[in-house]
Amino acid sequence: MLEFARSEGQRGLRNLSYAERGKLVGAVADVLVANRARYEDIAIANSGNTKVDAAIDIDGGIGTLKYYARLGGARMLLDEKAVRLAKAENYQAIHLMVPRRGVAVHINAFNFPSWGLWEKAAVSLIAGVPVLAKPASATALLAHAMVKDVIAAKVLPDGALNLLCGGAGELLAALTGDDVIAFTGSADTAARVRGHPNVVARSVPVNIEADSINAALLAPESSPGSAAFDAFLREVVREMTVKAGQKCTAIRRIFVPAGKADAVADALAEKLKGTKIGDPRQADTRMGPLVTRGQQAAAFDGIRRLASEAAIVCGGTDAPTLDGIDKNRSAFVAPTLLKLKDAGSAQAVHEVEVFGPAATIVPYRDEQDAAGLIARGGGSLVASVYGEDTDFLVRIVSEIAPSHGRILAVDPAIATAHTGHGIVMPQCNHGGPGRAGAGEELGGLYGLRFYHQRLAVQGSSDLIASLQAKAASVH
Numbered sequence: 001m002l003e004f005a006r007s008e009g010q011r012g013l014r015n016l017s018y019a020e021r022g023k024l025v026g027a028v029a030d031v032l033v034a035n036r037a038r039y040e041d042i043a044i045a046n047s048g049n050t051k052v053d054a055a056i057d058i059d060g061g062i063g064t065l066k067y068y069a070r071l072g073g074a075r076m077l078l079d080e081k082a083v084r085l086a087k088a089e090n091y092q093a094i095h096l097m098v099p100r101r102g103v104a105v106h107i108n109a110f111n112f113p114s115w116g117l118w119e120k121a122a123v124s125l126i127a128g129v130p131v132l133a134k135p136a137s138a139t140a141l142l143a144h145a146m147v148k149d150v151i152a153a154k155v156l157p158d159g160a161l162n163l164l165c166g167g168a169g170e171l172l173a174a175l176t177g178d179d180v181i182a183f184t185g186s187a188d189t190a191a192r193v194r195g196h197p198n199v200v201a202r203s204v205p206v207n208i209e210a211d212s213i214n215a216a217l218l219a220p221e222s223s224p225g226s227a228a229f230d231a232f233l234r235e236v237v238r239e240m241t242v243k244a245g246q247k248c249t250a251i252r253r254i255f256v257p258a259g260k261a262d263a264v265a266d267a268l269a270e271k272l273k274g275t276k277i278g279d280p281r282q283a284d285t286r287m288g289p290l291v292t293r294g295q296q297a298a299a300f301d302g303i304r305r306l307a308s309e310a311a312i313v314c315g316g317t318d319a320p321t322l323d324g325i326d327k328n329r330s331a332f333v334a335p336t337l338l339k340l341k342d343a344g345s346a347q348a349v350h351e352v353e354v355f356g357p358a359a360t361i362v363p364y365r366d367e368q369d370a371a372g373l374i375a376r377g378g379g380s381l382v383a384s385v386y387g388e389d390t391d392f393l394v395r396i397v398s399e400i401a402p403s404h405g406r407i408l409a410v411d412p413a414i415a416t417a418h419t420g421h422g423i424v425m426p427q428c429n430h431g432g433p434g435r436a437g438a439g440e441e442l443g444g445l446y447g448l449r450f451y452h453q454r455l456a457v458q459g460s461s462d463l464i465a466s467l468q469a470k471a472a473s474v475h
């Protein structure tokens, strides 16, 4: 498959301009739109998604393809203007970005079989690098159905899009320094991928999107009933229950001024207890099961670890009793809210990612205390902060910025208009430092850099001008 992608896929894509490849990516989106209803059924059956969960995965993937299809027309190759290097005026240098000559190996997590596939494929295909995608085995059915449709529609050159279902086998041993790996999954697997002897020996570039203990913070002065307070409650509940909390970006730590922690706990528990859990095929179900019983067991194990330092406000470590559902043959976890007993000494809350509908309230004393506690997460994909006071929001964004890849700051002006803490927008950077993997994806044209080699060319001003003209001609 790698050989086919390197020969056929590279040939088919390399001879096209960015704009032409943008049209191909748009055509992929059209194929998926035409078959959308079938994908929804697969997401509900294979991932335990509700219709809303399935929409986030499927439409998130299609939306990202469409966004990058439009970006195909943008100017990309020339990194900057030529610069003079010596006294002689006609000796100059320029930086170019050229598409890599290998294959983009995309190893994806189980929780987004559609979005995870297409958010990477869109960027890679626009850049002109063929894709070999490996979905996680537990939910590979949706990725398989989608890729099969795209291949059957013949909208891409042969070899441009390849799918490997099942274990990775010896895939990493077969890569070369021309290839790249974009990995999404747990920190443990990420370490194995990054440390694979062949990946290390050949310096294969690796982008890691790993797990993350994301924070949401309520500003000190925000009071019940204010727009920011209500937006905060809504967002925490949504993040805990959408996709049953199986989102890398989901809120796991809820930072609240110490004096308001009980009021927030009561308000959240009331909303969480009212969430209808059950068969995701039923129209009134708001939250379905976790994806497998293995994930359910891992979530209960994580909640037990959190509960060694925190009180359980609602939910817990037993499967909920649900009408018509056999506890022994299903994988449900009730929305579980915890509250720290002693925020200063607690550790598990900053270290354990429960990949399910669980989050912990962390009471904080003041701004400095909150910023210090948030940083204990060791690097996160995203944080969201909610308040009325712009000065406070500016200060806290600056304080916590170094340990994040994205921050959503909600003031009353966007309390009901923002796109959500956990929704990754193709226009914005996706990735985070430290524990989150130190990766960077999307972010508009910036996302294309990973699939390009950047180089400086030094030469005469005539030669540099010719190179500039050639680079411009492929846009």
Ligand code: NAP
Pocket (backbone or CB within 6 Å): 107, 108, 109, 110, 111, 112, 134, 135, 136, 137, 138, 166, 167, 168, 172, 184, 185, 186, 187, 188, 189, 190, 192, 193, 208, 209, 210, 211, 212, 247, 248, 353, 355, 381, 436
């Ligand atoms: P995982 O167990 O680490 O698996 C991720 C992928 O790696 C799967 O496709 C898996 O294949 C593959 N894999 C496993 N061992 C491998 C090896 N030795 N060589 C190459 N590939 C290998 O993660 P997961 O359980 O699917 O996903 C959940 C985790 O992903 C959570 O921790 C979540 O936070 C994180 N996540 C992060 C992001 C992000 O963007 N940062 C997004 C979504 C999820 P098999 O399934 O065949 O084992």
